[in-house]
Amino acid sequence: MDLSTTYLGFSLPHPxxxxxxxxxxxxxxxxxxxxxxxxxxVMDSLFEEQIIAEQExxxxxxxxxxxxYAEALTYHPLTGEMRPGSELYLEKLSAIKGAVSVPVIGSLxxxxxxxxxxxxxxxxxxxxDALELNIYTLADDPAVSGAAVEDRLLGVVRKVKRQVTxxxxxxxxxxxxxxxxxxxxxxxxxxxxxxxxxxxxxxDIDPENLEVISKxxxxxxxxLLLRLRWMAILSGNYRLSFGITGGVHTGMDVVKAVMxxxxxxxxVSALLRNRPEYLATVREELKVWLEKHRYESLRQLRGSMxxxxxxxxxxxxxxxxxxxxxxxxx
Numbered sequence: 001m002d003l004s005t006t007y008l009g010f011s012l013p014h015p016x017x018x019x020x021x022x023x024x025x026x027x028x029x030x031x032x033x034x035x036x037x038x039x040x041x042v043m044d045s046l047f048e049e050q051i052i053a054e055q056e057x058x059x060x061x062x063x064x065x066x067x068x069y070a071e072a073l074t075y076h077p078l079t080g081e082m083r084p085g086s087e088l089y090l091e092k093l094s095a096i097k098g099a100v101s102v103p104v105i106g107s108l109x110x111x112x113x114x115x116x117x118x119x120x121x122x123x124x125x126x127x128x129d130a131l132e133l134n135i136y137t138l139a140d141d142p143a144v145s146g147a148a149v150e151d152r153l154l155g156v157v158r159k160v161k162r163q164v165t166x167x168x169x170x171x172x173x174x175x176x177x178x179x180x181x182x183x184x185x186x187x188x189x190x191x192x193x194x195x196x197x198x199x200x201x202x203x204d205i206d207p208e209n210l211e212v213i214s215k216x217x218x219x220x221x222x223x224l225l226l227r228l229r230w231m232a233i234l235s236g237n238y239r240l241s242f243g244i245t246g247g248v249h250t251g252m253d254v255v256k257a258v259m260x261x262x263x264x265x266x267x268v269s270a271l272l273r274n275r276p277e278y279l280a281t282v283r284e285e286l287k288v289w290l291e292k293h294r295y296e297s298l299r300q301l302r303g304s305m306x307x308x309x310x311x312x313x314x315x316x317x318x319x320x321x322x323x324x325x326x327x328x329x330x
């Protein structure tokens with residue numbers, strides 16, 4: 001059975017890979033993922049805010065003793081005691097690149113245009129085969145229009161693409177007024193791929209102590225539905241590689257994602273629940289399903305449920321919404 005696919009220009013043996021997660025923190029875990037058959041390794045995200053905070057802390061540690069007494073220079077933190085987060089990240093990326101034979105995809109969650117560009121270049125220099133721009137933005141300023149938000153993000157992608165030669169995928173959220181138009185803009189800005197969708201970890205509130213509570217909730221298969229719908233609508237209309245991340249837990253989920261047009265799928269929560277070796281189980285489930293339904297290759301399956309090839313296109317858009325609310329079959 002031919003499970004091969006092409007994603008970001010890479011010929012992969014199948015579409016399944018781990019998404020950005022703590023798996024990349026441990027080289028042994030990365031090797032287990034490769035042994036389980038991961039098509040690629042996606043690094044955890046390098047957050048610009050973390051780097052800036054470390055830099056500011058380092059400056060404070062330097063400035064206070066330097067302004068106090070001359071001997072303080074002998075305690076300079078930069079003599080080897082302080083290791084910037086970006087340096088550790090890049091070393092880890094290089095180590096992973098040297099340890100595995102599959103493509104290694106760096107992940108960057110920047111905050112400023114300068115930060116995106118600088119760290120994108122450093123990630124490429126560290127050996128990444130591709131780069132994932134993890135766009136996480138909250139439009140909370142009433143003076144900034146939706147168009148302005150999109151223009152800023154497109155500007156970031158455009159500048160990053162001018163600085164690196166490796167493929168760049170953009171992980172986006174579903175919260176844009178017109179996803180097809182924004183994806184067209186990403187394509188025009190030079191993006192090589194788009195990932196649907198970034199998972200937003202919504203904070204809770206403690207009413208007794210008046211505190212904001214951060215909670216990590218692993219995804220469920222229900223989260224896949226939004227991604228399937230938009231994948232079916234978007235795929236087939238762009239030169240971009242499309243991937244799905246969030247809600248992929250079984251081989252059947254991979255089947256659905258590919259049917260809607262996905263070139264690749266990323267898994268995190270299911271692997272955290274079931275260990276890295278579970279990736280091999282999902283790949284086998286995909287293979288068995290294709291054989292049972294007499295497909296010769298994954299490529300035959302891809303896009304068979306995309307909007308352009310779906311007999312009832314309205315079901316992807318509005319009719320299903322009406323049927324569900326009226327209690328009819330959906």
